[in-house]
Amino acid sequence: MPPGHTGPRIIINGGERILHAEVGRPLLFTAMAEKIFIPSACGGRASCGQCRVRVLSRAPKHVPEERAVLTADEMARDVHLACQLRVTEETRIELPPGYLKARQYRARVARMRDLARDMREVELDLIEPARMRFLAGQYVQFLRPELEHDPRPLYRAYSMASSPSSDFRISLLFARVLEGEVTSYVFDRLRPGDSVTVNGPFGFFHLKESTRQIIFVAGGSGIAPIRAMLLDMAEKRNARPAALFYSAHTPADLVYAEEMRARERDMPGFSFIPVLSRPAPGDRWEGEKGGLPAALLRLLPELDDHEAYLCGGPGLVDSSINALKAKGIRDEQIFFDKFS
Ligand SMILES: Cc1cc2nc3c(=O)[nH]c(=O)nc-3n(C[C@H](O)[C@H](O)[C@H](O)COP(=O)(O)OP(=O)(O)OC[C@H]3O[C@@H](n4cnc5c(N)ncnc54)[C@H](O)[C@@H]3O)c2cc1C
Numbered sequence: 351m352p353p354g355h356t357g358p359r360i361i362i363n364g365g366e367r368i369l370h371a372e373v374g375r376p377l378l379f380t381a382m383a384e385k386i387f388i389p390s391a392c393g394g395r396a397s398c399g400q401c402r403v404r405v406l407s408r409a410p411k412h413v414p415e416e417r418a419v420l421t422a423d424e425m426a427r428d429v430h431l432a433c434q435l436r437v438t439e440e441t442r443i444e445l446p447p448g449y450l451k452a453r454q455y456r457a458r459v460a461r462m463r464d465l466a467r468d469m470r471e472v473e474l475d476l477i478e479p480a481r482m483r484f485l486a487g488q489y490v491q492f493l494r495p496e497l498e499h500d501p502r503p504l505y506r507a508y509s510m511a512s513s514p515s516s517d518f519r520i521s522l523l524f525a526r527v528l529e530g531e532v533t534s535y536v537f538d539r540l541r542p543g544d545s546v547t548v549n550g551p552f553g554f555f556h557l558k559e560s561t562r563q564i565i566f567v568a569g570g571s572g573i574a575p576i577r578a579m580l581l582d583m584a585e586k587r588n589a590r591p592a593a594l595f596y597s598a599h600t601p602a603d604l605v606y607a608e609e610m611r612a613r614e615r616d617m618p619g620f621s622f623i624p625v626l627s628r629p630a631p632g633d634r635w636e637g638e639k640g641g642l643p644a645a646l647l648r649l650l651p652e653l654d655d656h657e658a659y660l661c662g663g664p665g666l667v668d669s670s671i672n673a674l675k676a677k678g679i680r681d682e683q684i685f686f687d688k689f690s
């Protein structure tokens with residue numbers, strides 16, 4: 351037991367790791383102090399739902415913040431949010447094994463590029479450890495350090511936009527959120543050469559082993575993990591037919607568009623369909639316009655044996671899933687990450 355810790359034990363995965371709870375401290379932060387990185391995209395505000403864990407022993411009652419996020423079925427199975435779970439007696443917890451493999455990385459900002467209005471790509475050179483093994487589609491938690499006006503360290507999730515083959519330098523794509531705590535730091539203060547900390551990798555959003563045709567759907571910065579998947583497919587000469595529907599407001603908001611058009615030429619079977627929701631008359635846009643779900647309904651054939659991978663804001667992902675289902679795709683062939 352670490353000196354000074356007298357709290358009850360938290361036994362993870364049958365004893366693979368044992369922690370000592372601190373009274374009043376949520377599991378998420380107790381685990382983090384012991385270098386166990388449970389995913390957290392909202393920094394512990396009970397909004398992202400990424401920190402779900404299952405309690406195997408007698409579980410405390412769910413607090414209102416958990417009831418707002420978890421389904422009735424999850425609560426019946428004693429799933430809790432690690433950011434809200436405060437244990438008062440010895441507790442057995444089940445975590446996906448991958449969580450225990452996530453590490454903390456020290457990195458340096460190698461390059462920053464503004465790819466569109468309020469859309470910044472940040473390349474990070476990993477220093478310690480110097481390499482990260484991840485699957486295309488996974489994400490890291492980026493740490494916004496303590497600031498003079500705000501001493502709380504904050505974590506948010508960002509998907510790798512680069513290929514897993516670049517395991518020493520990873521790219522993240524940040525969309526600025528108005529008054530967002532972490533994205534304001536990235537846009538207003540972060541500079542090339544700065545040291546940063548990321549934890550990971552996390553997530554189950556990655557290409558499944560299959561030969562099915564793929565429908566990719568991305569909105570805004572949701573293009574990041576899809577780009578990683580496409581880079582990975584190109585490097586591995588994976589010839590699965592794939593169509594990418596990408597939603598943005600105006601032509602100036604499309605990122606990686608030239609790269610995707612070049613990919614159409616290099617990867618037979620790949621097509622890129624940008625869909626703009628607000629092109630101005632001066633944009634001279636001749637491509638698809640309107641909402642992305644409407645474009646899916648209009649342009650796709652009946653989907654009998656396809657897989658869909660969707661990424662972006664919750665509204666876009668949910669409405670696009672409804673459109674894909676109306677086209678016949680089955681629930682078990684739909685995979686997504688919502689950037690909430
Ligand atoms: C698995 C996963 C992967 C993600 N990957 C990426 C990624 O690759 N690139 C990326 O830019 N983001 C990504 N996100 C979102 C990211 O984690 C943050 O939520 C986002 O950057 C906002 O952080 P912030 O601290 O700047 O804003 P916050 O301070 O958390 O939010 C400020 C306010 O804005 C609202 N808000 C938060 N996000 C949005 C939004 N997108 N649009 C409108 N309002 C919003 C909040 O509800 C809050 O009221 C991902 C999220 C998840 C769950």
Ligand code: FES
Binds near residue numbers: 378389396397398432
């Ligand atoms: S960290 Fe618990 S819900 Fe986001």
